[in-house]
Amino acid sequence: MTATPPKNDRFLRALRREPVDRTPVWLMRQAGRYLPEYRATRAAAGSFLGMAKNPELACEVTLQPLRRFPLDAAILFSDILTVPDAMGLGLYFVEGEGPKFERPVRTHEDIAKLAVPDMDRDLRYVTDAVRTIRRELDNAVPLIGFSGSPWTLACYMIEGGGSENFSKVKALALNDPAAMHKLLDVVSDAVIAYLDAQRQAGAQALQVFDTWGGVLSPSMYREFSLRYLKKIAQALPRGAEKAPLILFGKGNGAYLEELADTGAEGVGIDWTVGLGDAARRTGGKVALQGNLDPVTLYAQPEAIRREVGRALDDYAQGNGGSREGHVFNLGHGMSPDMSPDHVAALVAAVHELSAR
Amino acid sequence: MTATPPKNDRFLRALRREPVDRTPVWLMRQAGRYLPEYRATRAAAGSFLGMAKNPELACEVTLQPLRRFPLDAAILFSDILTVPDAMGLGLYFVEGEGPKFERPVRTHEDIAKLAVPDMDRDLRYVTDAVRTIRRELDNAVPLIGFSGSPWTLACYMIEGGGSENFSKVKALALNDPAAMHKLLDVVSDAVIAYLDAQRQAGAQALQVFDTWGGVLSPSMYREFSLRYLKKIAQALPRGAEKAPLILFGKGNGAYLEELADTGAEGVGIDWTVGLGDAARRTGGKVALQGNLDPVTLYAQPEAIRREVGRALDDYAQGNGGSREGHVFNLGHGMSPDMSPDHVAALVAAVHELSAR
Numbered sequence: 001m002t003a004t005p006p007k008n009d010r011f012l013r014a015l016r017r018e019p020v021d022r023t024p025v026w027l028m029r030q031a032g033r034y035l036p037e038y039r040a041t042r043a044a045a046g047s048f049l050g051m052a053k054n055p056e057l058a059c060e061v062t063l064q065p066l067r068r069f070p071l072d073a074a075i076l077f078s079d080i081l082t083v084p085d086a087m088g089l090g091l092y093f094v095e096g097e098g099p100k101f102e103r104p105v106r107t108h109e110d111i112a113k114l115a116v117p118d119m120d121r122d123l124r125y126v127t128d129a130v131r132t133i134r135r136e137l138d139n140a141v142p143l144i145g146f147s148g149s150p151w152t153l154a155c156y157m158i159e160g161g162g163s164e165n166f167s168k169v170k171a172l173a174l175n176d177p178a179a180m181h182k183l184l185d186v187v188s189d190a191v192i193a194y195l196d197a198q199r200q201a202g203a204q205a206l207q208v209f210d211t212w213g214g215v216l217s218p219s220m221y222r223e224f225s226l227r228y229l230k231k232i233a234q235a236l237p238r239g240a241e242k243a244p245l246i247l248f249g250k251g252n253g254a255y256l257e258e259l260a261d262t263g264a265e266g267v268g269i270d271w272t273v274g275l276g277d278a279a280r281r282t283g284g285k286v287a288l289q290g291n292l293d294p295v296t297l298y299a300q301p302e303a304i305r306r307e308v309g310r311a312l313d314d315y316a317q318g319n320g321g322s323r324e325g326h327v328f329n330l331g332h333g334m335s336p337d338m339s340p341d342h343v344a345a346l347v348a349a350v351h352e353l354s355a356r
Numbered sequence: 357m358t359a360t361p362p363k364n365d366r367f368l369r370a371l372r373r374e375p376v377d378r379t380p381v382w383l384m385r386q387a388g389r390y391l392p393e394y395r396a397t398r399a400a401a402g403s404f405l406g407m408a409k410n411p412e413l414a415c416e417v418t419l420q421p422l423r424r425f426p427l428d429a430a431i432l433f434s435d436i437l438t439v440p441d442a443m444g445l446g447l448y449f450v451e452g453e454g455p456k457f458e459r460p461v462r463t464h465e466d467i468a469k470l471a472v473p474d475m476d477r478d479l480r481y482v483t484d485a486v487r488t489i490r491r492e493l494d495n496a497v498p499l500i501g502f503s504g505s506p507w508t509l510a511c512y513m514i515e516g517g518g519s520e521n522f523s524k525v526k527a528l529a530l531n532d533p534a535a536m537h538k539l540l541d542v543v544s545d546a547v548i549a550y551l552d553a554q555r556q557a558g559a560q561a562l563q564v565f566d567t568w569g570g571v572l573s574p575s576m577y578r579e580f581s582l583r584y585l586k587k588i589a590q591a592l593p594r595g596a597e598k599a600p601l602i603l604f605g606k607g608n609g610a611y612l613e614e615l616a617d618t619g620a621e622g623v624g625i626d627w628t629v630g631l632g633d634a635a636r637r638t639g640g641k642v643a644l645q646g647n648l649d650p651v652t653l654y655a656q657p658e659a660i661r662r663e664v665g666r667a668l669d670d671y672a673q674g675n676g677g678s679r680e681g682h683v684f685n686l687g688h689g690m691s692p693d694m695s696p697d698h699v700a701a702l703v704a705a706v707h708e709l710s711a712r
Binding site for chain 2: 271
């Protein structure tokens with residue numbers, strides 16, 4: 001891909017902690033069911049996976065929010081569970097129940113059979129989508145590629161779907177840590193290959209979603225989640241070739257110092273941490289991404305604007321008075337019943353209130 | 357009630373940070389569906405609320421786990437939502453869906469109508485249960501009374517039941533903080549009266565469950581949850597009359613220093629905080645209660661024993677080498693499919709591994 005910087009490079013500059021004219025903003029799950037045009041595309045595609053596995057449709061829904069809002073980055077439309085699906089577990093969706101696997105990992109034999117998928121054969125639809133989106137974006141804003149974290153993928157692979165208390169995956173980690181590490185090793189190798197394939201196809205930044213790291217105790221988090229986040233950050237290419245890496249984790253607030261030392265360029269945080277405290281604790285080692293409570297989008301536009309202002313100012317206060325190194329985002333993904341008008345109010349507030 | 361200390365006073369001594377022969381242990385939701393005798397009593401009672409509102413049956417299920425395990429405290433069998441029920445909201449339960457209110461708080465008028473219930477009339481069944489349990493316990497171990505926290509009660513009162521994202525209660529707090537404070541003020545007055553009525557009826561310690569404080573951003577936590585926890589801790593009687601107060605909160609790990617300064621004697625923590633870190637951060641100001649991940653009970657007894665040992669040692673390391681001031685507990689409540697045999701292994705491990 002071309003190394004020409006995008007016309008709007010605020011997001012990439014913020015990840016390098018360089019000065020920006022305004023704080024860049026994108027929103028987790030910015031392409032989604034809250035947009036009527038998304039619902040129309042999905043209805044035409046017939047299913048979520050049918051849409052995600054079709055590069056043209058994935059491109060279309062990736063671009064939809066950018067046509068409405070002056071967002072500073074696009075994120076590939078895909079699912080965090082594509083890697084275990086490509087490992088043969090059989091991803092499917094039940095309406096209203098979230099993702100499930102037809103063949104969850106249950107035995108030592110299941111673990112022994114796991115292998116890194118062939119990116120060109122098994123995940124070609126993803127890299128094709130990245131190439132298609134880059135072409136259509138025409139370098140207007142950068143494109144973010146992503147993956148689930150090894151621990152988060154392991155949760156779904158072992159539970160077979162979502163879980164209230166993660167009893168199966170935690171019991172495996174407690175009863176048979178060696179088996180758990182064997183699984184996490186192959187999954188993290190697959191994640192590394194997957195992220196690098198997205199980079200080679202044109203993704204200009206990469207994000208790892210550690211959605212379920214925060215359900216662990218500190219000692220288990222360090223052993224079963226953080227260790228593999230660090231492995232990923234260390235294994236991805238360095239230097240001019242490198243796409244900046246953001247480690248997002250729900251409930252990662254206790255581990256910001258350690259995440260800032262992994263080698264990643266950015267750390268994404270949820271709304272239960274103060275941005276100012278997070279900036280002080282990470283001391284300029286990484287950019288910070290976040291962290292408005294997504295539920296703020298249900299409040300009135302004046303309240304949204306006030307909370308955006310608070311978050312921007314809190315970050316700056318913790319960052320020596322500077323807005324550098326901050327990517328504005330929600331602390332978690334958007335929900336289908338949120339209002340596009342409120343999203344517009346949020347994006348405008350970020351740009352207006354952060355303008356120098 | 358008699359001021360004679362219970363025969364087993366480890367729990368009360370630990371809350372005063374006095375030396376104990378073994379670390380005391382009790383388990384949140386120790387009376388519950390994982391016990392066949394509980395299921396039998398509940399089947400005979402016909403419903404959860406029928407059981408909770410009958411002092412003899414509430415006493416029976418309170419005592420059941422103590423007949424099986426050498427637990428160091430009993431906790432009143434009741435529900436965290438008795439106070440809003442007594443305020444006229446109409447608590448009911450739908451099998452598999454958790455608690456709901458027939459008349460949730462929706463308008464300013466609904467808030468204006470809220471009043472502190474008459475403890476003798478509207479919550480007499482609770483104080484009767486406390487008296488009955490104290491009589492049947494015959495001072496073997498102390499009895500803990502409890503309430504939901506004002507914020508947690510407000511969540512259910514406004515959402516009308518459980519919630520995935522607490523959008524209604526958070527939107528009210530963001531759009532109309534004055535209305536939210538008006539509600540929280542009357543609810544906290546009710547909680548104070550309720551806890552003190554339990555103390556007068558014989559409860560020897562009190563716990564506030566702030567189950568949902570951790571879903572808030574730090575600024576909202578301090579404004580809408582912590583402020584009212586402190587109000588409760590400050591309002592309850594002091595000195596010889598006082599029953600020690602434990603503030604438990606899921607997701608309260610970022611606020612331990614502030615919770616230790618509320619005036620409460622104990623802080624209960626979930627499993628996402630290290631006990632050693634918690635002890636260092638609170639510096640002996642309070643006792644700490646917790647914090648094994650309840651899911652550990654699904655692991656094998658050897659793994660349970662290892663994790664109990666880790667937690668005990670972690671606490672002692674953060675507490676200057678001493679086990680004083682630690683009440684062993686889970687980091688959250690038990691689940692119906694847990695094994696009584698594994699509970700026995702946990703309780704035995706706490707007592708054996710902490711013995712001097």
